[in-house]
Amino acid sequence: MELFKDKYTPTLINRTGKLLRQFYPVLDAQRFHDLVFAEGWEHLEFKGRIRRITLALTEVLPDNYEEALHIIGQAASQMRGVEYLFVPDFIEVNGLDPADYELSMKYLTVFTPYSSSEFAVRPFIERYPIATMKHMMEWAGNDNEHIRRLASEGSRPRLPWGAKLRSFITDPTPVLPILHALKQDESLYVRKSVANHLNDISKDHPELVLDLATTWYGQHQHTDWIVRHASRSLLKKGHPQALQLFGYNEQEAIHIERLQLAQDTVAIGEDLYFSFDVVNESGQSQMLRIEYEIGYMKANGKQAPKRFKCSDKMYPTGQTKVATKQSFKVITTRTYYAGLHTLTIVVNGKETATASFVVDSQA
Numbered sequence: 006m007e008l009f010k011d012k013y014t015p016t017l018i019n020r021t022g023k024l025l026r027q028f029y030p031v032l033d034a035q036r037f038h039d040l041v042f043a044e045g046w047e048h049l050e051f052k053g054r055i056r057r058i059t060l061a062l063t064e065v066l067p068d069n070y071e072e073a074l075h076i077i078g079q080a081a082s083q084m085r086g087v088e089y090l091f092v093p094d095f096i097e098v099n100g101l102d103p104a105d106y107e108l109s110m111k112y113l114t115v116f117t118p119y120s121s122s123e124f125a126v127r128p129f130i131e132r133y134p135i136a137t138m139k140h141m142m143e144w145a146g147n148d149n150e151h152i153r154r155l156a157s158e159g160s161r162p163r164l165p166w167g168a169k170l171r172s173f174i175t176d177p178t179p180v181l182p183i184l185h186a187l188k189q190d191e192s193l194y195v196r197k198s199v200a201n202h203l204n205d206i207s208k209d210h211p212e213l214v215l216d217l218a219t220t221w222y223g224q225h226q227h228t229d230w231i232v233r234h235a236s237r238s239l240l241k242k243g244h245p246q247a248l249q250l251f252g253y254n255e256q257e258a259i260h261i262e263r264l265q266l267a268q269d270t271v272a273i274g275e276d277l278y279f280s281f282d283v284v285n286e287s288g289q290s291q292m293l294r295i296e297y298e299i300g301y302m303k304a305n306g307k308q309a310p311k312r313f314k315c316s317d318k319m320y321p322t323g324q325t326k327v328a329t330k331q332s333f334k335v336i337t338t339r340t341y342y343a344g345l346h347t348l349t350i351v352v353n354g355k356e357t358a359t360a361s362f363v364v365d366s367q368a
Contacts, residue, residue: 032066074095086120184199196234207235275334298347300346
C-alpha cells in the first residue's frame with residue numbers, strides 16, 4: 006500500500022520544476038530538486054515532506070510574494086490532488102504578515118479547487134480570527150463548492166492532519182453561522198465537511214450538537230443527512246438523546262441469543278467469523294442499530310474497546326440471524342497483541358451478549 010509521503014517522487018518534483026519554469030523561465034529546476042531531496046528527506050513523514058518542498062519553492066521562486074503567487078497561480082490548475090498540498094502551504098509559510106493578508110486570502114481560494122487550502126488557512130484563523138472568519142463566511146456563499154467547503158473544513162476544530170484550533174475547541178460558537186449557511190448545500194462534498202465539522206464539535210460539546218441536530222432534523226433531506234452523519238460519534242457512544250432522535254429506543258423486548266464464534270482462537274492476519282440471533286418479541290418491527298465492540302488486548306495487558314457498525318435497519322418480529330466477520334489483518338493504524346479479547350454485541354447503545362476469544366501472534 007502506497008503511503009501519502011511516497012507520492013513525492015523525483016518524477017513529481019521534476020515535473021513541478023518544469024511546469025513552473027514555463028511561467029518563470031529562470032527557475033533553477035535542478036536546485037529545486039536538490040533542495041527537496043537534501044539530507045534527511047527519507048526520514049520525513051507526509052507533512053514534513055510538504056514543508057520541505059514549500060521551503061525549496063521559496064528558495065527558487067522570486068522573493069516578491071505577489072510575484073511568486075502569480076507564477077504558482079498560473080500553474081495551479083495543473084497541480085491537482087493531495088500530493089500538491091505544498092501549493093497552499095506556500096501561503097502558510099510566506100503570507101502571514103499583515104501586509105500580505107488580503108493577497109493570501111485571495112490565493113487560498115484560487116488554490117483550493119485544485120489542492121485544498123484547509124490546512125493553510127488555519128494559522129490565519131489563529132492570528133487574525135475576526136478578519137478570517139469574516140472571509141470564511143463570505144466563502145460559504147461562493148458559487149464554487151470547493152470554496153464553500155473550505156469555509157467549513159478549514160475551521161474544523163479537530164481537522165485530521167491539521168493543527169487543532171483550540172479556541173474553537175473551547176468555544177465553537179464563532180463557526181456556527183458558517184455551518185448554518187451550508188446546512189442545505191446541494192454539494193455532497195460540502196455536506197460531508199459540515200457533518201464532519203459537527204462530529205468534531207460533538208467530542209467536546211455533545212449537548213450543543215444534539216440541540217442543533219434536534220432543531221435541524223426533519224427540515225430538509227440534505228440537512229437530515231448532515232445531522233445523521235454528524236451524530237455518528239454520539240451514536241457510537243450510545244448517547245441516549247442521539248439514539249432517541251433517530252428512533253433507536255431502548256427495547257426490553259429485543260434480545261440477542263446464540264452468539265457463536267466460528268473459532269476460539271484467531272491468528273493475526275486472519276478473520277474472526279461470528280453470528281447471533283436478533284429476537285424481537287415486541288410484536289412489531291423495530292428500528293435497531295446493531296454494533297459490535299472488540300476489546301483489544303494492549304501492550305500493558307489491559308483491554309481497550311473499539312466499536313464497529315454491524316447493521317442499521319428495521320428488524321421484523323421473531324428471530325433474525327446475523328452473520329459477519331472482523332478482520333485481524335495487519336494495518337498501519339492498529340497494532341495487535343496476543344492474548345484474551347472480547348466481543349460484545351451492542352443494540353441501540355445497550356451492551357448485550359459477550360463472548361471471549363484468543364488472538365494468537367502466530368499466523
